[in-house]
Amino acid sequence: MKHLMSPLDFSVEELDHILDLANDIENHPEKYAHACAGKKLATLFYEPSTRTRLSFEAAMLNLGGSVLGFSSADSSSAAKGESVSDTIRVISCYADICAMRHPKEGAPMVAASKSSIPVINAGDGGHQHPTQTLTDLLTIRSLKGRLNNLTIGLCGDLKFGRTVHSLIHALVRYPDIRFVLISPEELRIPDYIKENVLDKDHISYKEVERMEDALPNLDLLYMTRVQKERFFNEEDYVRMKDFYILDKKKMELAPSDMLVLHPLPRVNEISVEVDEDPRAVYFKQAQFGVYVRMALILTLLEIEC
Numbered sequence: 001m002k003h004l005m006s007p008l009d010f011s012v013e014e015l016d017h018i019l020d021l022a023n024d025i026e027n028h029p030e031k032y033a034h035a036c037a038g039k040k041l042a043t044l045f046y047e048p049s050t051r052t053r054l055s056f057e058a059a060m061l062n063l064g065g066s067v068l069g070f071s072s073a074d075s076s077s078a079a080k081g082e083s084v085s086d087t088i089r090v091i092s093c094y095a096d097i098c099a100m101r102h103p104k105e106g107a108p109m110v111a112a113s114k115s116s117i118p119v120i121n122a123g124d125g126g127h128q129h130p131t132q133t134l135t136d137l138l139t140i141r142s143l144k145g146r147l148n149n150l151t152i153g154l155c156g157d158l159k160f161g162r163t164v165h166s167l168i169h170a171l172v173r174y175p176d177i178r179f180v181l182i183s184p185e186e187l188r189i190p191d192y193i194k195e196n197v198l199d200k201d202h203i204s205y206k207e208v209e210r211m212e213d214a215l216p217n218l219d220l221l222y223m224t225r226v227q228k229e230r231f232f233n234e235e236d237y238v239r240m241k242d243f244y245i246l247d248k249k250k251m252e253l254a255p256s257d258m259l260v261l262h263p264l265p266r267v268n269e270i271s272v273e274v275d276e277d278p279r280a281v282y283f284k285q286a287q288f289g290v291y292v293r294m295a296l297i298l299t300l301l302e303i304e305c
């Protein structure tokens with residue numbers, strides 16, 4: 001039985017297969033409409049979510065399966081003090097596969113160790129978010145035509161942003177990837193990622209503070225929200241929250257084929273006027289998230305169509 005904790009749980013070949021399957025699902029949805037008939041997905045969300053939880057649920061419903069679960073810790077027995085380990089043992093009796101989001105780094109891993117069904121990490125604290133990465137890879141591959149030879153600007157909260165952490169882990173396995181890490185000093189990428197991933201794999205990267213300096217040379221700009229819920233005090237958040245605002249004027253500095261991605265939710269970091277720019281693909285990205293989660297569910301349940 002396979003779980004998904006980090007994008008590295010799949011080899012590049014396995015990832016390619018999931019992305020191919022997602023493209024086939026996009027083009028032939030009817031072929032998959034009953035693939036999960038009789039199967040149940042549990043969504044165990046101890047932290048707020050819109051896209052991840054609902055796209056998982058939409059994915060399972062599109063496959064003809066059913067869904068059950070909770071959308072906040074308060075409405076589950078966690079509020080009574082139940083451990084993740086006990087909860088997952090019980091959920092294993094009710095569902096065939098589960099997606100878990102938790103504020104504590106490593107909680108889905110603890111669940112996986114006690115589970116008799118596949119567990120998918122749907123975001124654990126400031127650590128990893130592998131299904132957002134699958135979504136991002138599918139978006140990039142579908143709209144840019146490749147996952148190699150890319151200069152990628154990662155902008156915003158690189159310290160706490162788990163989507164960025166997972167995306168870096170996944171992308172360094174493709175040839176000729178270059179990163180421009182755009183953040184304020186206080187929100188730089190953690191040292192453990194620099195040392196264990198970027199430096200170790202001799203990946204080309206630079207750290208800059210001004211977005212304007214990076215924009216002219218990017219193939220992709222991946223914007224992120226400042227992660228309010230991971231700050232220790234409100235004051236620091238308020239100081240950081242509007243550090244970057246991508247607007248029409250800044251978009252003029254960017255190449256005509258640069259794509260703008262964002263895992264969403266957006267707060268102020270992308271001005272709504274940018275939404276009409278054909279290079280802004282963050283709402284398409286959310287749609288790709290459904291296809292790729294359908295492909296992931298089929299893969300983990302070992303269902304072939």
Ligand code: NCD
Nearest residue numbers: 051052123163225263264265
């Ligand atoms: C992201 C997350 O939860 O980490 N959201 C998402 O799943 N699309 C990004 C964020 O919350 O900023």
